Amino acid sequence: MVRTDTFKRGVHPHDSKELTAGNPTQNAPLPKRVVIPLSQHIGAPAKAEVSIGDEVKKYQLIGSAPGFVSAPVHASISGKVVAISDFLHPSGRMVQSVVIESDEKDEGIALIDTPDFMALSADEIKALIRDAGIVGLGGAAFPTNVKLSPPKEKTIDVVILNGAECEPYLTADHRLMVEQPKSIVNGLKLIMKAVGVTNGYIGIEKNKPDAIEAMKKASEGEAGIEVRPLTVKYPQGAEKMLIKAITGREVPGKGGLPMDVGAVVQNVGTALAVYEAVRFGKPLIERIVTVTGRGVKEPKNLMVRIGTLVSEIIKDCGGLAEGAVKVISGGPMMGFAQWNLDVPVIKGTSGILVQSEDEFISTDEYSACIRCGRCIDVCPMGLNPSMISILSEKGRFEETKDYNLFDCFECGSCAFVCPSKRPMVQFVRLAKSQTKPG
């Protein structure tokens, strides 16, 4: 019995990872056209640095970051800018995007190789990370260099790499850890250097024994780096849960951040991007996406250029299967359902899940809360989702704050277990939109 770490409460959805866990990552075909949103991250949108008609090369900057909490955007293919306008974004909003039509040459601008990358200073590393447009690849897409630059009064003493991948179906991080463990460890070392700590952990759910093995091997002999097997439980990969599992520290409620307990958490995919940016000067223009679900003919793990349309990717995977009913950008617990498949893959897209009729559960007709208390038993934040949903349903939004509404990070565990099939996350979002924190 391997010792595993975890947090309190949580749920156990069927992980359905068998569809793609054994499929090595393939390169997706070069897209003919990419739609690159200027806002793929949390924070201020990037400012367009190209005009319609411009010829651009791969890796070229096409959007610069106007503020501190922002990230630049780069061309993912070579070709011609044919449009700069509002396009549909996976979040459902319209976002200003640069459309590039491929010249099919895939020519890139010259990159600078730094074989002696560990000799760089913390500030140099952070600058390279910022210039490469790296954001958290786990899904939240927070600019990485901002996370690595905490205010002076906050002392960081531990960096945690998130390889939990607790979302069912997704295997992108899993494949990455099996296929490129050494690069991930190098990325971790760079992140540790950037924040000046000597303690690094890699947390991996124990349903990925090959990834645990690979990462252990890759980090052998590295001082201060430890691989930690984690209990398989959702949302084990949520930042606060992961910190609790590995260090035992609890990030304070009411807007507390990991840095309040001295921790920085980065996704394993982010660590890889950090390594590639610092070592090779490579901007973030591609990422692994798990294309999965019983509604797609050939589930795959694909290395996809940012801006590739979901419709193209599904075509690369054999197309929609008979009975496909729902397409989700991200995982089944926190992803966004799409109504139009002509939306691009962005930096935060970890997966595209196509559900077939038999995987789909209708929640159109939900019923009254029967107060069974299951949602309270599973809420990882220790909230009372039942009361929040009832108050929000009645329009008593202010009162939801008495139940710590803003500590909810919308993991969906409550909705998962609700026997009345209530749209708990929707009630939370509604209440959040109608009130202010505090």
Next chain:
Amino acid sequence: MAEEKKDKQLIVSVSPHVRDEESVSKIMWSVNFALFPALIASFYYFGPRAMFVTALCIGSSVGFEYIYQRSLNKKISVHDGSAFLTGLLLAMNLPPDLPFYIPIVGSFVAIVIVKQLFGGLGYNVFNPALIGRAFLLITWTKAMTVWKEPTAAFAALDAKTTATPLGILKEEGISKLIEAFGTKSDLYMSLFTGHRAGSLGETSVIFLLIGALYLLYKKYITWHIPVSFMATVGLLAWAFGGKSGLFSGDPIIHMMSGGLVLGAFFMATDYVTCPTIRKGQIIFGIGCGALTMLIRLKGGYPEGVMFAILLMNCFAPLIDRGVKPDLFGAVKKKKVMEDKK
């Protein structure tokens, strides 16, 4: 064009996009199922009259729910098993021998007045079956307190009437009670197997426990309410239940008789009318136990489970307001701040 058509057919809904298989009707039907061993036992002990009362309660409960929802153009929800469960629980709380109209009136009170007029499943404040029974007890006190002797002979239609063990204990004391059953171990065994007078479904502890274990195993109920309820009754019975001073009472008799096992596992645990937070459920269970013993020892009725649960139902929302789940990051906040200083 074909692709575009496909887009329009995609379903869009809020996350999460996978759900647990539990549903309200699955839970309700499971509770019904869990009551079946005790129900069958009651048929065995109390004969065709028990079956008649049960059929009347279930039939009229489901019927009233259907008629109410139909006539007010509400969504028909009789298939979810909750009206069936109310009918079944009401039946199990009634004496075996009743004129036909009494169970029907009880069902009407339970389903129409206590459940539907408050808004239906999820909105009622009180356990419908228990209010139904309380109404009948007050309205037809005589009929509701005539207890048949268990015959264990199906065809014996005219069995003698007798008092319940708790009735004997209250009126005549513990020695008379033991005498009525033979020895003390005979008494315990009768209480355990259900060979004694009482409401239809409350008598056989063993069969009720089999059902309760199933519910615990399926995680449809948790230990919090039943254990705190039963333990409180046991403790208070031991402390104050004896005639020869403190700590001379017999907790086993009190814990196994009356409607305690039925009430603690199947009625006090009713989701809608008990607190939702586990810590609050322990308070609720202790409250139920304390009130039960207060009524049994000092009140006018030999039995107190029903009124105890109903009274505690009033406090369930209040308990839920006062007790909070353990908020992640709340306890440590101060500590983190201090550590930083």
